[in-house]
Amino acid sequence: DTAVSQTPKYLVTQMGNDKSIKCEQNLGHDTMYWYKQDSKKFLKIMFSYNNKELIINETVPNRFSPKSPDKAHLNLHINSLELGDSAVYFCASSQGISGANVLTFGAGSRLTVL
Amino acid sequence: AQTVTQSQPEMSVQEAETVTLSCTYDTSENNYYLFWYKQPPSRQMILVIRQEAYKQQNATENRFSVNFQKAAKSFSLKISDSQLGDTAMYFCAFITIFTGNQFYFGTGTSLTVIP
Numbered sequence: 001d002t003a004v005s006q007t008p009k010y011l012v013t014q015m016g017n018d019k020s021i022k023c024e025q026n027l028g029h030d031t032m033y034w035y036k037q038d039s040k041k042f043l044k045i046m047f048s049y050n051n052k053e054l055i056i057n058e059t060v061p062n063r064f065s066p067k068s069p070d071k072a073h074l075n076l077h078i079n080s081l082e083l084g085d086s087a088v089y090f091c092a093s094s095q096g097i098s099g100a101n102v103l104t105f106g107a108g109s110r111l112t113v114l
Numbered sequence: 115a116q117t118v119t120q121s122q123p124e125m126s127v128q129e130a131e132t133v134t135l136s137c138t139y140d141t142s143e144n145n146y147y148l149f150w151y152k153q154p155p156s157r158q159m160i161l162v163i164r165q166e167a168y169k170q171q172n173a174t175e176n177r178f179s180v181n182f183q184k185a186a187k188s189f190s191l192k193i194s195d196s197q198l199g200d201t202a203m204y205f206c207a208f209i210t211i212f213t214g215n216q217f218y219f220g221t222g223t224s225l226t227v228i229p
Binding site for chain 2: 040041042043044045048056088090092102103104105107108110
């Protein structure tokens with residue numbers, strides 16, 4: 001049973017389209033995240049939610065909108081996709097916001113914008 | 115500013131040999147946690163090992179161990195008896211107690227284990 005699952009694993013789309021990536025965790029964790037990994041493998045945090053409340057919102061274009069309907073789900077919607085949005089997007093979760101908590105990652109969603 | 119530096123973009127090691135990946139970090143905080151994550155070709159990020167900064171004893175996890183030098187802000191990962199399945203990107207990361215859940219990642223080291 002996958003701890004952090006994200007769908008789809010691969011997404012190929014045209015510039016200008018709108019797309020969503022879904023994430024669910026069954027670990028009972030309170031905190032969920034979206035990370036972006038670029039072509040150079042650099043991991044950068046985008047958003048973090050704790051108990052459905054947004055607590056980290058890094059400098060990300062407002063075309064990206066996260067939504068957390070409950071603490072087990074964190075979805076990412078992207079409007080008006082651009083070439084530079086091509087990346088692997090990782091969902092992750094942790095038990096809380098204490099530094100003692102370990103991040104558990106999903107398998108990643110590779111987004112390719114043509 | 116909190117930063118993590120991995121100065122070795124690529125490394126290779128013969129199967130069964132030992133390799134050490136380096137990591138340095140910068141923080142003004144005194145309480146933090148350090149991690150090594152592994153990303154094999156499958157893309158899945160997997161926790162390898164964790165170290166609490168307040169603990170002097172170096173963490174070990176089977177063939178994986180760390181050399182934590184708090185004063186030098188250094189956190190290297192040693193892999194003993196390297197196996198083909200160790201081929202992966204390795205990311206060093208840390209989180210401070212007071213920045214909540216803001217993890218800081220290094221740029222990664224690509225390790226290839228040669229048969």
